[in-house]
Amino acid sequence: MDKLTHITLTQLQRRWLWGFLALAGILRLVMLFEIPFTDTTEARYAEIARKMVETGDWMTPQFDYGVPFWGKPPLHTWVSALGMKLFGVGQFGARIFIFLTAIATVWMLYAWARSYKGRDYALAGIVILSSTALFYLASATVMTDLVMASGVFLSMAGFYVAVTGHKHARLWSYLFFVGLGIGMLAKGPVAVVLTGIPIGMWVLLKNRWRDTWRQLPWIEGSLLSACIFLPWYVGAEIKTPGFIEYFILGEHWHRFLDSGWTGDLYGHGHAETRGTIWVFWLAAVLPWSFFFLAPLRWGRRVYRGLVIEADGWSLYLLCWALSPMLFFTLATNIIATYVITGLPAACFLVIDLWRFAGEGVQVPKPGVARFYVATVSVAVCLFALVCGAVYVGGASVVKKSQKYLIEDINQMRGTSGGQIYYLDKRYYSAExxxxGQVHTIESIDGIETILHNDARDFLVIRKSRMDQLPADFDTKFKLQGIYAKDALYYEL
Incomplete structure (x- = not known):
């Protein structure tokens, strides 16, 4: 297998791939400014971060003013809030440090893979990762997943370096525990579980128990990890009693195993058929799905390659790549982003699978290099088409955001002010x-209160409910316009 250890690209090919990464990064940076927050997920987390900046309460994320958000630990909120504190409240401020986290994570993975398999292998892997649908989306989106996944990535890389005794193994062994601390502070125990599953599988299959015990500083490392996340957990429970019980039992047990769970304080579960996580994975790795599955037709060669590798590199990637799907296969409340922790491993693994599949076939090494360039070229073309469609079809994104409606309201009310009301539904992007100056009316009967409150008001309702407005509504309010599924009225 030595002849397949590295791939070789020409200098021109390397420049082309680095150029693609730069272009993809620039396009994603533009999207930070151009794409508004959409309901519900990104707008909700962005609004929680905005409230943190406004109130100055950096200990307790708030779902609403005075209502603690117990659904997730605060690291991702801190990341977005810090950006808005430094660069102003807006899309750029909320997203910029998420984007920089993604860049740092990709660079870390490149350095890790390069130290074992060479620069061309590492470059091909991060190009594949950066062009997958899920990673590209998450790389600058205000969500928990990218920040949590960065901790898992760091732990997985750190563990492998430590156990195999590679260069700087001692440093990487501590980074393993730093990654666990990041995961706990970003999303909680699920990050530790998604790290422990692949590591446990690999250690069992390769019988590396002794190396695992000897090469990692378990006592000092555990203390280091605890120092990262434990102070906030203790502080959160003291400040808002009940957090630990809800977060551990509700968010880490009922959410995943109870399809009828009604205890969610911040929305509703995403009930899916068991096993749907595998379908989500196929969508997450687009446009690369076929390239992951195609080598499996040469199953015997692939199996032999995985088994006889002395360093267990590809087997480690396989365990890592499969872990989120194995963990969430029986879960019912899941979303597509749950597969993100295994994406880097899958993107490096696809290179190895194709190489193992070609073992014994008379294909010259330059031909292998050309294959990688060809596959990446296909990905780039598909990727460019997808990005173009998203950019040109931005109107569909606008329909899911209240940004432009709120801008029109602000222009209409000027310095005279006026209250903004939404009927039935809470829009985080509007908030x-x-x-934060948005109120929600719970029922159609509640409109009577704003008809007689002696203040100038703006009302947003669904078009489908316009015929349910009170009889005297038209004498005091006038229709300003229709915004996708919503109608905007202003008080005369």
Whole structure:
């Protein structure tokens, strides 16, 4: 297998691939400014971060003013809030440090893979990763997943370096525990579980128990990890009693195993058929799905390659890549982003699978290099088409955001002010762009209160409910316009 250890690209090919990464990064940076927050996920987390900046309460993320958000630990909120504190409240501020986290994570993975398999292998892997649908989306989106996944990535890389005794193994062994601390502070125990599953599988299959015990500083490392996340957990429970019980039992047991769970304080579960996580994975790795599956037709060669590798590199990647799907196969409340922790491993593994599949076939090494360039070229073309479609079809994104409606309201009310009301549904994007100055009316009967409150008001309702407005509504309010599925009225 030595002849397949590295791939070789020409200098021109390397420049082309680095150029693609730069272009993809620039395009994603533009999207930070151009794409508004959409409901519900990104707008919700962005609004929680905005409230943190506004209130100055950096200990307790708030679902609403005075209502603690117990659904997730605060690291991702801190990341977005810090960006808005430094660069102003807006899309760029909320997303910029998420984007920089993604860049740092990709660079870390490149350095890790390069130290074992060479620069061309590492470059091909990060190009594949950066062009997958899920990673590209998450790389600058205000969500928990990218920040949590960065901790898992760091732990997985650190463990492998430590156990195999590679260069700087001692440093990487501590980074393993730093990654666990990051995961606990970003999403909780699920990050530790998604790290422990692949490591446990690999250690069992390769019988590396002794190396695992000897090469990692378990006592000092565990203390280091605890120092990262434990102070906040203790502080959160003291400040808002009940957090630990809800977070551990509700978010880490009922959410995944109870399809009828009604205890979610911040929305509703995403009930899916068991096993749907594998379908989500196929969508997450687009446009590379076929390239992952195609080598499996040469199953015997692939199996032999995985088994006889002395360093267990590809087997480690396989365990890592499969772990989120194995863990969430029986879960019912899941979303597509749950597969993100295994994406880097899958993107490096696809290179190895194709190489193992070609073992014994008379294909010259330059031909192998050309294959990688060809596959990446296909990915780039598909990727460019997808990005173009998203950019040109931005109107569909606008329909899921209240940004432009709120901007029109602000222009209409000028310095005279006026209250903004939404009927039935809470829009987090409206709250964000209105700086929290939005009220929700629970039922159609509640409209009577704003008809007689002696203040100028704005009302947003669904078009489908316009015929349910009170009889005297038209004498005091006038229709300003239709915004996708919503109608905007202003008080005369």
């Amino acid at each position: 964000f762009y209105a700086e």
